[in-house]
Each structure stands twice: as C-alpha cells, then as structure tokens.
Amino acid sequence: MDPMTVITLTTDFGHRDWFxxxxxxxxxxxxxxxxxxxxxxxxPAGDVASAAFLLGQALQWFPEEAxxxxxxxxxxxGERAPLALRWRxxxxxxxxxxxxxxxxxxxxxxxxxxxxxxxxxxxxxELSRTFHGRDLFAPAxxxxxxxxxxxxIGPAVAPAVTLPWPEPQPTGDGWRxxxxxxxxxxxxxxxxxxxxxxxxxxxxVLRWGAEGVAPVADHYGAVKPGEPVAVPGSTGFLELAVxxxxxxxxxxxxxxxxxxxxxxxxx
Amino acid sequence: MDPMTVITLTTDFGHRDWFxxxxxxxxxxxxxxxxxxxxxxxxPAGDVASAAFLLGQALQWFPEEAxxxxxxxxxxxGERAPLALRWRxxxxxxxxxxxxxxxxxxxxxxxxxxxxxxxxxxxxxELSRTFHGRDLFAPAxxxxxxxxxxxxIGPAVAPAVTLPWPEPQPTGDGWRxxxxxxxxxxxxxxxxxxxxxxxxxxxxVLRWGAEGVAPVADHYGAVKPGEPVAVPGSTGFLELAVxxxxxxxxxxxxxxxxxxxxxxxxx
Amino acid sequence: MDPMTVITLTTDFGHRDWFxxxxxxxxxxxxxxxxxxxxxxxxPAGDVASAAFLLGQALQWFPEEAxxxxxxxxxxxGERAPLALRWRxxxxxxxxxxxxxxxxxxxxxxxxxxxxxxxxxxxxxELSRTFHGRDLFAPAxxxxxxxxxxxxIGPAVAPAVTLPWPEPQPTGDGWRxxxxxxxxxxxxxxxxxxxxxxxxxxxxVLRWGAEGVAPVADHYGAVKPGEPVAVPGSTGFLELAVxxxxxxxxxxxxxxxxxxxxxxxxx
Numbered sequence: 001m002d003p004m005t006v007i008t009l010t011t012d013f014g015h016r017d018w019f020x021x022x023x024x025x026x027x028x029x030x031x032x033x034x035x036x037x038x039x040x041x042x043x044p045a046g047d048v049a050s051a052a053f054l055l056g057q058a059l060q061w062f063p064e065e066a067x068x069x070x071x072x073x074x075x076x077x078g079e080r081a082p083l084a085l086r087w088r089x090x091x092x093x094x095x096x097x098x099x100x101x102x103x104x105x106x107x108x109x110x111x112x113x114x115x116x117x118x119x120x121x122x123x124x125x126e127l128s129r130t131f132h133g134r135d136l137f138a139p140a141x142x143x144x145x146x147x148x149x150x151x152x153i154g155p156a157v158a159p160a161v162t163l164p165w166p167e168p169q170p171t172g173d174g175w176r177x178x179x180x181x182x183x184x185x186x187x188x189x190x191x192x193x194x195x196x197x198x199x200x201x202x203x204x205v206l207r208w209g210a211e212g213v214a215p216v217a218d219h220y221g222a223v224k225p226g227e228p229v230a231v232p233g234s235t236g237f238l239e240l241a242v243x244x245x246x247x248x249x250x251x252x253x254x255x256x257x258x259x260x261x262x263x264x265x266x267x
Numbered sequence: 268m269d270p271m272t273v274i275t276l277t278t279d280f281g282h283r284d285w286f287x288x289x290x291x292x293x294x295x296x297x298x299x300x301x302x303x304x305x306x307x308x309x310x311p312a313g314d315v316a317s318a319a320f321l322l323g324q325a326l327q328w329f330p331e332e333a334x335x336x337x338x339x340x341x342x343x344x345g346e347r348a349p350l351a352l353r354w355r356x357x358x359x360x361x362x363x364x365x366x367x368x369x370x371x372x373x374x375x376x377x378x379x380x381x382x383x384x385x386x387x388x389x390x391x392x393e394l395s396r397t398f399h400g401r402d403l404f405a406p407a408x409x410x411x412x413x414x415x416x417x418x419x420i421g422p423a424v425a426p427a428v429t430l431p432w433p434e435p436q437p438t439g440d441g442w443r444x445x446x447x448x449x450x451x452x453x454x455x456x457x458x459x460x461x462x463x464x465x466x467x468x469x470x471x472v473l474r475w476g477a478e479g480v481a482p483v484a485d486h487y488g489a490v491k492p493g494e495p496v497a498v499p500g501s502t503g504f505l506e507l508a509v510x511x512x513x514x515x516x517x518x519x520x521x522x523x524x525x526x527x528x529x530x531x532x533x534x
Numbered sequence: 535m536d537p538m539t540v541i542t543l544t545t546d547f548g549h550r551d552w553f554x555x556x557x558x559x560x561x562x563x564x565x566x567x568x569x570x571x572x573x574x575x576x577x578p579a580g581d582v583a584s585a586a587f588l589l590g591q592a593l594q595w596f597p598e599e600a601x602x603x604x605x606x607x608x609x610x611x612g613e614r615a616p617l618a619l620r621w622r623x624x625x626x627x628x629x630x631x632x633x634x635x636x637x638x639x640x641x642x643x644x645x646x647x648x649x650x651x652x653x654x655x656x657x658x659x660e661l662s663r664t665f666h667g668r669d670l671f672a673p674a675x676x677x678x679x680x681x682x683x684x685x686x687i688g689p690a691v692a693p694a695v696t697l698p699w700p701e702p703q704p705t706g707d708g709w710r711x712x713x714x715x716x717x718x719x720x721x722x723x724x725x726x727x728x729x730x731x732x733x734x735x736x737x738x739v740l741r742w743g744a745e746g747v748a749p750v751a752d753h754y755g756a757v758k759p760g761e762p763v764a765v766p767g768s769t770g771f772l773e774l775a776v777x778x779x780x781x782x783x784x785x786x787x788x789x790x791x792x793x794x795x796x797x798x799x800x801x
Contacts, residue, residue: 006295008292014576015549015576016577016718017718018573018588018589018592020573020574021544021572021591021595022595024573024596025592025594028569028571029595029597032597035295037291038291039291040285040288042281042282057285057289058285061291061292061293062292063296076753077753078755128767129765130754130767130768181284183283183286184283184284218344219345219396219397220397231397232395234395234396234397234398282549304558305549305555307549307550307551308549309549309550321551321552324555325552328555328556328563330563450551452579486610487611488609498611498663499662501663
C-alpha cells in the first residue's frame with residue numbers, strides 16, 4: 001500500500017491513560033509513514049451497538065484504501081476472535097463482536113472477506129490478555145499499511161457476531177421506531193430514516209411515552225430554547241433534540257427508547 | 268497552496284461521536300496531503316465568546332498560511348452565513364457568529380476580507396441542516412488547501428456579527444474588569460492586561476464581591492495551596508487562580524464576574 | 535535529525551482550552567516537518583507519580599529517535615528546572631519534577647544525560663511564568679527535531695527530583711504491594727509484577743482492607759459482571775478489576791491503597 005496510508009483509530013480508551021499512545025507507537029514503529037487519524041477515543045464505553053453506529057457515520061468519509069481500527073472490546077481476553085476484514089473502501093481491524101454489523105447499511109459499501117488475525121508477523125511477540133489494541137490490532141493494521149498481504153493475516157472465517165438492525169415498524173398512520181444513539185449534545189438519534197417523511201406528504205410529529213410530543217421541523221431553532229423538536233438529522237435519520245439543551249437529560253430518554261412518528265392530528 | 272498545508276480544527280464536538288472523524292475524512296479525501304491538527308474539540312459548548320478568546324490564544328502560534336477551521340455553531344441550520352476569511356497569517360473558516368471578533372486584538376494580525384461559502388465545489392453535494400462542519404466548512408478548508416482560489420469561494424460579504432470587546436474601566440485607583448474565560452483548571456482569566464500593572468508602580472490586589480481579595484504575585488506558588496492569587500497570565504491578561512485548586516469552584520465565579528484591580532492599602 | 539521526527543505530547547491540559555493548540559503551533563512553526571503525536575492530554579492533573587507510570591507504559595512503543603514532551607507541571611513558575619534528557623530511545627523534554635523517574639525500570643531503556651534548557655534559541659523570546667509547555671518545552675523539542683545539538687540546549691545538570699519506586703514487600707506467604715495507578719476504566723494497577731505469580735506455583739488471591747478478596751485469573755471475564763478479579767495486566771503488573779465495572783468506585787480504592795497477594799487457603 002501507499003506508505004502514507006491513513007490509519008484511523010476509534011476506541012473507548014479515553015485520553016487519560018497510555019492506551020492510545022501505546023497503539024500509536026506500535027503503528028509508527030512498524031509503519032513509519034502511516035498517517036494516524038483519531039476518529040474518537042471516548043466512544044461509549046463497551047457499547048458495541050453505539051460504536052457500530054458511530055463507525056457507520058464516520059468511516060464513509062475517509063479516502064479509499066484507509067485502514068480503520070476500532071477497539072470497543074468488552075470481551076477482550078475471552079473467546080472472541082480478532083479480525084481483519086476487507087471493506088469496499090479499505091480495511092477494517094477489530095474484535096469479532098458486531099462492530100461492523102451496520103457498516104454496509106449505513107454507508108452503502110459492502111463489507112467483504114474476514115480473516116482471523118493469526119500470523120505472528122501481525123502481532124507483538126508477547127500477547128497480553130487485556131490489551132489487544134496494542135498487541136494485535138495495531139500491529140495488524142501497521143502490517144497492512146506497510147504492504148503486508150491481507151490473505152496472509154490468517155485463515156478466512158465467518159464473523160461470529162452480527163447485531164440485528166432494528167427495523168422501524170409501520171403503525172396505522174406512521175412508524176414505530178427507537179433511539180439508536182445518544183450523542184454528546186444529548187440529541188437522540190433514531191432508526192427512523194429522514195426519507196420516511198417524504199411520502200405521503202403531510203405534517204408529522206414524533207411521540208414518546210404517555211404524553212411526549214415534538215413537532216418535526218427542519219432545524220433546532222424552529223422551536224424555543226428548551227423545547228423539543230424532531231429534525232431530519234445529518235446522519236440520514238430523524239433525531240429528537242431540545243433546542244440548546246440535552247434532549248436525553250430533559251426528556252429522560254436513552255438508547256432503545258420507543259418513539260412513534262405520526263401525522264399531526266387536525267382535531 | 269503547499270500540499271502539506273496545516274489545517275487546524277477547533278470545535279465543541281467532543282471525542283465521543285463521529286463528528287470530528289467525519290470532518291477529518293472529508294478533508295483527507297479532498298486534500299490528501301493536508302496536515303490536520305486538532306486544537307481543541309471540547310471547547311465550551313455553544314459559547315462563542317469563550318471560543319473567540321480560545322482562538323485568539325491558539326492560532327497566533329501556527330505557521331503562516333495555515334487554514335483554521337472553527338465550528339462552535341449554536342445557530343447551525345438557521346440564517347447565519349458560512350464564511351471563509353483572509354487572515355494575515357492564513358485563512359479562517361467557520362460560521363458568521365462572532366468567532367473571529369477578537370482575533371486581531373489578541374494576536375495583532377488583522378482579519379481581512381470575508382467570503383460567503385457558496386461555490387458548490389466548496390460544499391458536499393448534499394447539505395444537511397445540522398452538520399455544516401462536515402458539509403460546508405471541511406470542504407471549504409480542503410478546497411483552499413488543495414489550491415482553490417479564495418475569491419472563488421463565494422461573494423464578498425461583511426460579517427454580520429461582531430462581539431464587543433469588554434474594555435476595562437478606570438476607577439479611582441485602578442481598573443474595573445471582568446472574567447473573560449474559565450480554563451479547565453478553573454483559573455479565571457480576566458480582561459485586565461498584564462501591562463496595566465506596570466505603571467504606576469506599586470503593589471496591587473484583585474478584589475471581587477463584598478470581601479474577596481487576592482494579592483498579585485508572579486506565580487501560583489506564591490500563596491499556600493488553597494489560597495487565591497492573581498498572576499500576570501501567559502495569555503497577556505491577569506488571571507485569578509487558587510493555588511492547586513479550581514478558582515472557579517472555590518470562589519464561585521464564572522464568565523462575566525466583575526473584578527477590581529486596586530492598589531494595596533497601607534492602612 | 536530526520537525532518538519527519540516524531541514528537542509526542544503528554545499533558546494534563548485537556549482538550550477544552552488553547553494550551554495544546556498553542557504547543558502544536560509553536561512546534562510546527564519551528565519544525566514544519568515534525569510529526570506531532572498526541573499520547574494523552576487528560577493525564578491525571580498535577581499527579582506526577584501517575585504520569586511517571588503513564589509515560590513508562592506509553593513511550594517504550596514509539597520509534598527510536600522520537601522526542602517525548604511531557605507537561606504535568608504543578609510547580610510551573612517556581613524553582614524547578616526545565617530539562618531535556620537523553621534516553622536510549624530518543625529524547626525527553628519536561629520539568630524536573632520526577633516525571634522520568636520510572637522510565638528505565640518500566641521500559642528497560644536507561645535515561646542518560648540531563649541538560650537544563652537555557653539556550654535562548656530553545657525558548658520563546660518572552661517567557662511566561664505559567665505556560666512553559668508553550669514557551670520552553672515545545673521550542674526545545676522543535677529545536678531538537680530541526681537538528682539542534684542536544685549539548686547546546688544548556689548546561690549538564692543532575693535532575694533534582696527522583697520519585698522512589700514502591701517496592702513490594704515479602705510477607706509470610708506472598709507480597710504486600712499497593713495501587714500505583716487508577717486507569718479510566720477504574721482498574722487498579724498495582725506494583726506487583728505479573729511474574730511474582732510464577733514461582734512457587736499455586737493458586738493466589740489478592741486481599742485488601744478487612745475482608746476484600748479477589749481470585750487471580752487470566753482475564754476479566756473469569757468472574758461474573760460486578761465481581762472483583764485480579765489479572766496479570768498488559769502493563770506487566772497485576773491489576774485489580776471488577777468485571778464490566780469500575781473497581782475504583784465499587785471497591786472504594788485509589789492510588790496508594792495497600793494490597794496483599796497471598797496463596798489461596800485450602801482450609
């Protein structure tokens with residue numbers, strides 16, 4: 001590969017300890033020309049479904065042939081396999097725990113063949129039980145960046161874990177969905193695609209709980225500060241927000257909360 | 268421009284979600300040689316005045332011809348314009364909300380012509396209403412880095428928003444000022460320039476509220492741990508600190524709090 | 535040195551203010567080809583001992599000839615000297631407060647000669663009292679990266695501060711140790727080396743306080759979620775964890791807490 005290959009890092013390791021630094025050091029020692037790009041290191045801790053959504057939103061924008069490392073890995077040291085996968089837009093490296101489940105759906109680019117990382121050239125000589133980011137995933141990414149062949153990483157395997165995608169359900173006059181992701185502003189991103197609003201035409205509201213209701217508008221500022229509003233999000237999905245506040249905190253809703261998109265009733 | 272152009276990023280997007288990653292991906296795809304430098308991604312959320320101070324403190328140190336992107340943008344999706352501006356030391360890209368108001372004052376380098384980002388070549392094909400960092404500002408910065416002409420970005424405009432600078436007021440024996448910025452250590456940075464202390468000579472104290480008073484000294488350790496002290500700060504402005512603690516928390520003061528610099532009374 | 539020299543940054547400046555941005559700007563202006571790598575900017579604030587452990591865990595993985603800057607500097611502006619040091623694997627730049635005390639022990643690579651940063655070419659023209667990261671340490675690192683001679687930085691000195699290493703003490707049937715570092719997952723990393731477990735063979739437990747006890751196992755998942763377990767850590771030291779929780783919070787233990795590694799009693 002190009003010696004200036006981009007390697008992106010997405011982890012829940014934070015910026016407090018040595019974890020991210022050690023990963024970067026391992027990569028730079030093996031692939032000195034690699035361009036390391038931090039995507040996020042405060043990904044929701046151990047939350048594979050949120051990370052799967054995050055990766056689907058971030059990785060699609062990078063140049064082709066980038067190598068994407070993700071280490072949200074609550075099962076480290078257990079039985080889950082370490083994987084490298086081909087993706088239409090580069091390579092993916094991380095644990096076999098479902099992290100890549102939604103990548104094709106969210107980006108349109110299919111995920112291809114998976115290999116179990118086994119080649120000793122793709123690992124540090126000593127393998128710890130608790131830090132595979134440093135010992136396995138960083139070396140495998142650096143090995144690809146330095147020109148190693150994908151096929152030599154290890155045997156082809158089928159990923160063991162795939163997270164089911166929560167498909168919205170039709171109701172009489174709309175759709176029942178759920179909160180997929182809570183961002184750091186507290187906005188609640190749903191599984192209701194923006195284009196559900198297009199047809200049939202009409203005015204919509206988003207409902208939750210016994211009495212919660214928010215108008216659908218095209219930007220946060222369409223309601224007063226402190227009031228809820230549902231907007232077609234930059235993710236391609238409807239999001240429930242509170243203008244200038246955290247919707248998650250003010251409405252008491254989190255991942256998995258059920259929502260209904262319905263037509264406004266003209267009583 | 269130089270293909271190794273530095274592009275700095277200053278946002279309030281945090282490190283938890285995909286926002287920063289998507290911006291970096293968009294830049295690298297359009298300007299593969301650009302050197303992306305993270306300035307701060309936990310800038311005080313939606314707080315344009317604090318960001319204006321932060322930018323004035325950070326950007327002056329970078330090489331000339333750098334491109335500086337700032338996305339603290341509480342009005343995203345509303346009427347505020349997306350701008351690119353010439354600066355004596357490079358280019359500035361961000362929303363028209365006052366972010367650049369204090370740059371000349373704080374750095375000595377004037378901000379020049381502003382252009383409204385309108386050229387379709389400086390935007391993603393589809394423009395979301397809530398994530399102009401990815402859809403508008405990153406592409407415009409990458410376009411400049413890849414050699415696009417500033418004049419082609421869009422029509423020349425006058426920025427609509429300029430934050431007034433809070434000038435200190437003379438009192439009988441000193442100056443009345445205010446807290447401009449609270450840093451993450453809890454130090455309270457004021458609008459009182461260090462050089463106000465120079466003339467006339469004498470010993471000074473900083474006062475606040477009914478009874479608050481701190482000596483002016485030349486470093487935090489001049490007082491015991493837990494005690495307040497005012498020091499000529501590295502920003503060029505006096506800061507009120509508490510040795511080894513958070514002054515903001517211990518003194519209960521925040522942005523806008525009024526302070527008086529006065530000569531010590533020899534009773 | 536190589537114009538693409540890696541300069542790593544480890545600080546407690548956070549990502550909220552301009553501190554890290556200003557340091558990066560100063561480096562890039564003086565050493566335009568330097569590759570700046572963020573190790574950690576949320577290092578435990580003002581906690582030199584934790585930083586010494588962090589640096590020992592992170593820096594060993596980087597390429598030789600890297601330049602490592604660390605600014606955890608609670609004594610900034612006081613009497614402590616600014617230092618540059620030779621290290622078997624590159625150079626070290628930071629305050630003389632003990633930050634490098636454990637680097638040789640944790641990495642096996644000796645720290646060599648120290649120089650006090652005095653050469654005006656290795657400092658900004660004006661030196662603030664409170665931000666030596668920008669004014670002294672960044673310029674000194676950039677100067678080395680741009681080909682400046684180590685010997686010209688300033689006079690050779692002996693570092694004034696060395697943190698003592700807390701050696702574990704033998705007990706009748708094991709070892710008494712302590713918590714060295716609390717990571718952001720809340721795992722408690724001890725001064726008990728993994729290899730203390732090897733001989734004599736047998737089954738071990740880790741004890742603390744009046745009644746605390748955890749089995750030693752080889753990964754977190756060996757116990758149920760919410761239960762404590764001691765595992766040989768990726769740092770080379772035993773760590774006390776709670777599966778899928780924060781051990782620090784659940785067990786109420788922090789840095790310095792005393793622990794005993796003992797053989798399991800077969801009553």
